[in-house]
Amino acid sequence: MALRHAVLAALLDGEYSGYQLAKAFDIGVANFWHALPQQLYMELARLEKDGLVAGRQVIQETRPNKRLFHVTDAGRAELERFAADVAKPSFIRDDLLVKVQAADRIGTGPVIEQLEERASAAEAKIELLGSLLRQFRGDMDEEEYLRTGERVGPYLTCLRGLSFEEGHRDWCLRIANVLRERRTTRAER
Incomplete structure (x- = not known):
């Protein structure tokens, strides 16, 4: 997937400035x-040059002017073509x-630390994604939102992100423990 498709997909929800x-x-x-x-920013410029997005200048009195971008019909057609392409395995x-x-050959100490740091970072992302999912759902439970929610695509990608981060956290913690136990066992020998 090219960055252009991710940008086009993000712009489907409306007009955004580069900052937004x-x-x-x-x-x-x-x-x-x-x-x-x-x-x-570079991708927005390329997409505009290619006619896949259009930008408009917004004059602001108390702030610098900004450009807002939206997907054109050609951009939607590009996303439809991309969606029809066979997905490659990740x-x-x-x-x-x-x-x-x-790790067995270079020492486990720094690797254990990095695994634990990654687990902590994953935990922070889990909290962020969980909050975002709750915002999407509002008063609905998940099954109701999945059946009737207005825009399910971003919700589904957040679910995938949540699953990935939970798996990543659990794997990092498990492997840090395995390496720590192996180090302790070897030291006792």
Whole structure:
């Protein structure tokens, strides 16, 4: 998936400035697609040049002027084409896994610390995603929201992000404990 498709999908909910788009990515899109604000601004410029988004200038009296972007018909057609493409399998590419694989030979102390840090970061994301899911649902329970909620796509991606972070947290804590126990067992020998 190209960043362009993630930006187009985020803009389906309405007009956003580059700043607002970066905030939307931080809250809802970052659980499946990471992008720095500079990348988003550059992608908005490319999308506008390609006619997939259109921007308009908004004059503000007390602040600098801003540009708001929305998806064009050509942008929607591009998303429809992208949605029709066969999805490629996802894969993991994570430097921490390389460290875990080598932990027996390089020492476990720093790896255990990094696993615990990742578990803490995952826990923070779990809380954030849980809060976001509750905001989406409002007064509805999850099953009712999934059946009748107005915009289910962002909710579904947050559910995937939540599941990923829970699994990641649990794996990191388990592997930190395994490495710690192995270190203790070896020290007792």
